[in-house]
Amino acid sequence: MTRVVVVGDLMTDAVARARYALARASDTPAVVTMHGGGSGANISSWLAVEGAEVAFIGRRGADITGRNRDMELMGYGVDARLVMDPERPTGTCVVLVTHKGERTMLSDPGANAALSPEDLPRDLFTSGAHLHLSGYTLMNEGSREAGFAALDMARRSGMSISVDCASSAPLERTGAEPFLEWTNGAKLLFANIDQAKVLTGRDDAEAAAKVLTAWFPQVVIKMNKEGALWYSNGRPDPVRAAAEPVEKIVDGTGAGDAFCAGFLPPWLEGKPPAESLASGCRLAAKAIMHLGARPPF
Numbered sequence: 337m338t339r340v341v342v343v344g345d346l347m348t349d350a351v352a353r354a355r356y357a358l359a360r361a362s363d364t365p366a367v368v369t370m371h372g373g374g375s376g377a378n379i380s381s382w383l384a385v386e387g388a389e390v391a392f393i394g395r396r397g398a399d400i401t402g403r404n405r406d407m408e409l410m411g412y413g414v415d416a417r418l419v420m421d422p423e424r425p426t427g428t429c430v431v432l433v434t435h436k437g438e439r440t441m442l443s444d445p446g447a448n449a450a451l452s453p454e455d456l457p458r459d460l461f462t463s464g465a466h467l468h469l470s471g472y473t474l475m476n477e478g479s480r481e482a483g484f485a486a487l488d489m490a491r492r493s494g495m496s497i498s499v500d501c502a503s504s505a506p507l508e509r510t511g512a513e514p515f516l517e518w519t520n521g522a523k524l525l526f527a528n529i530d531q532a533k534v535l536t537g538r539d540d541a542e543a544a545a546k547v548l549t550a551w552f553p554q555v556v557i558k559m560n561k562e563g564a565l566w567y568s569n570g571r572p573d574p575v576r577a578a579a580e581p582v583e584k585i586v587d588g589t590g591a592g593d594a595f596c597a598g599f600l601p602p603w604l605e606g607k608p609p610a611e612s613l614a615s616g617c618r619l620a621a622k623a624i625m626h627l628g629a630r631p632p633f
């Protein structure tokens with residue numbers, strides 16, 4: 337089994353569910369719950385519960401929430417390599433979920449913004465392992481050098497590399513060109529429709545995927561309730577998978593992270609893309625059906 341090394345963000349998500357539209361929400365009691373979050377840590381947790389061998393490299397505050405997040409990752413079976421930051425708190429994300437399931441996220445990166453090249457344990461970057469880099473690390477100026485170092489060490493060790501765009505707003509600020517240059521050498525890109533549009537200017541997922549294969553040999557576009565598609569350079573058509581039917585959407589937070597974690601293990605085993613896509617959609621549906629971005633314990 338290929339060991340997956342994830343470099344990315346670790347957060348505590350404060351998920352606040354309002355029973356009414358946000359304009360009225362302050363007048364009524366909301367349901368507020370705390371969960372493990374952060375795209376990189378979420379992917380690692382879903383991978384571990386799927387039975388993959390996974391190490392997560394990230395940075396946390398020297399605080400109680402950071403300690404809880406660390407223990408939680410270990411509970412999932414993740415080899416958590418967290419560096420403690422004496423000056424910054426553990427990252428926190430306030431997730432507001434309206435009565436219609438729409439989300440607004442306010443995030444304080446905290447210690448994530450200071451992830452540095454020295455935080456990367458060299459022993460994890462070995463030939464035969466796979467690096468999954470959360471775009472979050474590249475998008476944040478403070479942690480960018482750590483992202484570059486991870487990519488560099490992985491390339492030099494001959495590891496395969498996948499990159500997730502993470503979020504469209506910071507990607508827009510960074511600009512498509514730098515992002516595409518930095519991630520040169522990655523074999524697989526994950527983007528949602530908004531991120532694919534930022535990178536290519538195309539609204540259509542298939543058209544965007546075709547443009548993106550000029551940079552990445554393989555591209556996966558996550559298309560929300562439309563499922564996902566995979567495209568590889570030189571193929572006439574993309575492979576598509578429908579989303580799994582979900583009876584009741586409880587909280588969409590982390591659906592994209594769960595999708596990546598479902599996709600990667602069969603992909604690393606060289607299974608056909610249709611199988612990897614179906615596995616991604618299966619885990620994403622599981623994530624949507626409960627509160628929080630991590631697998632239920």
Ligand SMILES: Nc1ncnc2c1ncn2[C@@H]1O[C@H](COP(=O)(O)OP(=O)(O)OP(=O)(O)O)[C@@H](O)[C@H]1O
Binds near residue numbers: 560563581616
């Ligand atoms: N309403 C839905 N019903 C069933 N599956 C869904 C639904 N919404 C999303 N999914 C699943 O979740 C996957 C990822 O969702 P999406 O395309 O929104 O990615 P994302 O924007 O990265 O996710 P996130 O909400 O975590 O940021 C989709 O490919 C699909 O399989």
Ligand SMILES: O=C(O)C(=O)C[C@H](O)[C@H](O)CO
Binds near residue numbers: 347348349378589591
């Ligand atoms: O739902 C999303 O868009 C996420 O990516 C989830 C976040 O990564 C995370 O849990 C927020 O801290």
